[in-house]
Structure formats: C-alpha cells, structure tokens
Amino acid sequence: MWRRVTFLSPLFSSSKSSVSVLNQPACGLMTQKVYSTEILKPAKGGVSPSKKTPFITFVLGGPGSGKGTQCAKIVETFGFTHLSAGDLLRKEISSNSENAVMILNKIKEGKIVSPEVTVKMIQRAIESSENDKFLIDGFPRSEENRITYERIIGTEPNIVLFFDCPEEKMVKRVLSRNQGRVDDNINTFKKRLEVFTALNLPVIKYYSGKGKLYKINAVGTEDEIFEQVRQVFAAYEVIK
Numbered sequence: 001m002w003r004r005v006t007f008l009s010p011l012f013s014s015s016k017s018s019v020s021v022l023n024q025p026a027c028g029l030m031t032q033k034v035y036s037t038e039i040l041k042p043a044k045g046g047v048s049p050s051k052k053t054p055f056i057t058f059v060l061g062g063p064g065s066g067k068g069t070q071c072a073k074i075v076e077t078f079g080f081t082h083l084s085a086g087d088l089l090r091k092e093i094s095s096n097s098e099n100a101v102m103i104l105n106k107i108k109e110g111k112i113v114s115p116e117v118t119v120k121m122i123q124r125a126i127e128s129s130e131n132d133k134f135l136i137d138g139f140p141r142s143e144e145n146r147i148t149y150e151r152i153i154g155t156e157p158n159i160v161l162f163f164d165c166p167e168e169k170m171v172k173r174v175l176s177r178n179q180g181r182v183d184d185n186i187n188t189f190k191k192r193l194e195v196f197t198a199l200n201l202p203v204i205k206y207y208s209g210k211g212k213l214y215k216i217n218a219v220g221t222e223d224e225i226f227e228q229v230r231q232v233f234a235a236y237e238v239i240k
C-alpha cells in the first residue's frame with residue numbers, strides 16, 4: 001500500500017518552487033500525518049487483481065512542454081517505468097499493426113487516437129511489467145480518454161503532474177526537437193496546441209478539482225524543473 005510521508009499537499013503548495021495546484025493559493029510545503037493513498041479496486045477486465053495495485057502518475061502538458069525529458073529523470077531517480085502514450089502509438093506504426101495507418105494519420109493531423117486503442121496499449125504495458133510504479137506520459141489527452149481509462153483499468157491515477165509552459169517556449173522546443181517526428185512542424189504544432197487547449201485542459205481542471213494535480217513551472221533549465229518534480233515525489237515512499 002502506498003503511503004505519503006512528508007506530504008506536499010496538492011491544496012497547499014510552494015510558491016518558491018513554483019509547484020502548485022491549478023487555481024489554488026501557494027502556501028508552502030506542508031508536513032502532514034502519514035496516511036494511505038486512495039486505492040480503488042481494478043474493475044473486471046482491468047489490471048490483473050492478483051498484482052499489487054500500482055502507483056500511477058499521469059504526466060500532462062502541451063506539446064514540447066518537457067514531459068518526456070522530465071519522465072527520464074523521474075525514472076532515473078525514483079525507479080518508475082515510463083509509458084509514453086505517444087511512443088507506444090509510434091511503436092504500433094513501426095510494427096505495421098492493423099491500426100498503424102489510422103494512428104499515423106491521427107498523429108500527422110495532431111488529432112487524438114480512439115481511446116480504446118490507447119488504453120489497451122497502456123493496459124498491456126502495465127500488465128507485462130514487474131514494476132509497481134508507472135508514469136503515463138501524454139495521456140489522458142481528453143475527457144473521453146480519461147473516462148475510458150477509468151472504465152477499462154478501474155482506477156484513478158494517484159497523482160497528476162502538469163507541466164505548465166508558455167506557447168513560445170513549446171513551439172521553439174518542438175521545432176528543434178530533431179527526432180524526425182512527422183508532427184514536429186509548425187502546422188501540426190498549431191493543431192496540437194488547439195487540441196490541447198480544447199480537450200486536455202478540461203482533464204487538468206478535473207484533476208485539480210480532485211486535489212490530485214501538481215502544477216510545475218516548465219520554464220527554466222531541465223534541472224531547475226526537475227527540482228520541483230523531485231519535491232513532489234520525495235513526499236511519497238516511492239524512492240528506489
């Protein structure tokens with residue numbers, strides 16, 4: 001069972017570190033009593049009930065906000081398994097699966113792949129791993145994604161990180177990412193940003209309302225940003 005020890009409260013957060021929860025006042029690092037985090041039983045068809053309930057972190061933010069970069073650091077420091085929804089979809093394209101063409105077209109257009117496809121991929125990845133702590137990066141990108149995940153997996157995430165980044169930084173980062181991605185061009189970036197604003201921000205607001213959201217200021221060096229992230233995880237017993 002996951003326990004939060006030093007509790008960086010999602011309701012009260014540090015103004016100095018810029019870690020905060022959307023629409024909440026910044027009031028400093030809080031130490032609270034040890035308590036068990038909410039554990040929901042997986043529904044029928046969800047992650048195998050014989051396994052320990054995993055600690056799930058959703059990692060959200062616009063295109064180029066630095067999600068993947070910070071996930072690599074979280075893996076290194078805290079031993080999570082990194083599941084990038086975008087990487088899983090790109091793997092499906094490379095493997096020429098039955099959904100490959102549909103996925104490629106959605107990615108080129110900056111649109112969202114059908115939630116059943118993405119959730120099944122995530123479910124398979126969780127079930128085939130021995131780890132019990134996962135970063136789900138770039139998902140859920142819409143309320144439909146979120147609701148489908150909850151229906152199929154049967155749990156909510158333990159926490160949600162939101163990398164808050166201004167558009168001018170995101171566009172610069174995406175256009176100099178240099179990974180040969182079909183969607184790293186100005187036209188697809190604009191579409192992705194529209195989709196992010198229209199469909200992903202409601203998910204971020206939803207988790208803020210649930211007290212699960214940690215907003216990270218995604219401007220600064222990778223290390224400066226990771227310092228904020230580190231504070232969030234250091235408050236949980238998830239250190240390697």
Ligand SMILES: Nc1ncnc2c1ncn2[C@@H]1O[C@H](COP(=O)(O)OP(=O)(O)O)[C@@H](O)[C@H]1O
Binds near residue numbers: 061064067173178225
């Ligand atoms: N803090 C940062 N400052 C400058 N460039 C960054 C920073 N964090 C990430 N990058 C770069 O920006 C690009 C996008 O980062 P990435 O982690 O892939 O973002 P996302 O997964 O949110 O799209 C990458 O080329 C990465 O090296």
Ligand SMILES: O=c1ccn([C@@H]2O[C@H](COP(=O)(O)OP(=O)(O)O)[C@@H](O)[C@H]2O)c(=O)[nH]1
Binds near residue numbers: 089110137139183
């Ligand atoms: O749950 C997801 C995650 C990604 N994508 C698609 O994959 C693209 C790239 O996602 P990724 O997370 O790799 O992009 P990033 O935000 O990291 O630049 C998105 O624009 C979508 O078209 C999707 O449909 N569903």
Ligand SMILES: [Mg+2]
Binds near residue numbers: 067068084086
């Ligand atoms: Mg990414």
